Amino acid sequence: MTPMEKERYTARARILKALAHPTRLWIAERLADGECCVCEFVDAVDADFSTISKHLAVLREAGIITGEKRGKQVYYRLRVPCVLNFMDCVEAVLVTDARCRNALIA
Amino acid sequence: MTPMEKERYTARARILKALAHPTRLWIAERLADGECCVCEFVDAVDADFSTISKHLAVLREAGIITGEKRGKQVYYRLRVPCVLNFMDCVEAVLVTDARCRNALIA
DNA sequence: ATAATATTTGGCAATATAACCAAATGATGA
DNA sequence: TCATCATTTGGTTATATTGCCAAATATTAT
Known part of the structure; x- marks a missing residue:
């Protein structure tokens, strides 16, 4: 693994890692059907809203999703x-x- | 996220997680070109051979790869x-x- | 201006991962 | 049989992730 390859695979792995969590994967698939408000995730997932917000941040920082504030809500x-x-x-x-x-069998 | 969905997404995330490491991703892509001996990974990757063996175990336990011993080597x-x-x-x-x-731009 | 709502951020404790070294295992060859 | 080579396993330490609570921020409604 050359240094260049290492850099490349590190970047790729970062993206997979961002998706490698049940809640985040579920969110990503949900978004594949179209945009969603954070509040929908908060309602649907059994976790603290701050936890969900942090999951969204992970996906956002990985470049997988992007959010936009509309009124009080973020989509x-x-x-x-x-x-x-x-x-x-x-x-x-x-x-x-x-x-x-x-x-x-194996 | 229903309990059934939760189970499903947990299983899927487990697989992504197994791939979400630069070394493991590199190994997986290498294997896409055909089988490899552990020794080839040991030579190519700058990490202890025990570390590599553990990465292979992660991929193996996730069901992504399978190994076969032939003589002294494992492919x-x-x-x-x-x-x-x-x-x-x-x-x-x-x-x-x-x-x-x-x-x-966002 | 104040209160209420939606979301993010900071901080902490529990748990999981990653990497190394050393030791165990399994197969071959002397 | 004994030594050697290839790989796995056990153990330890450092680091990262997860999830909750509390507090901060931003927007709208009263």
């Missing part, structure tokens, strides 16, 4: 709409895993 | 070959981010 949306793309693959890993556990 | 390969798929999107996030930083 977030995906900055790059392809986030869903890799869920198919993630799902494939899960399915393969389940199949293999059942079949007792 | 790993991707269990689901689509890992590369989402790199395009990750890259798109990085590019968008760079563009916006330059242009001073």
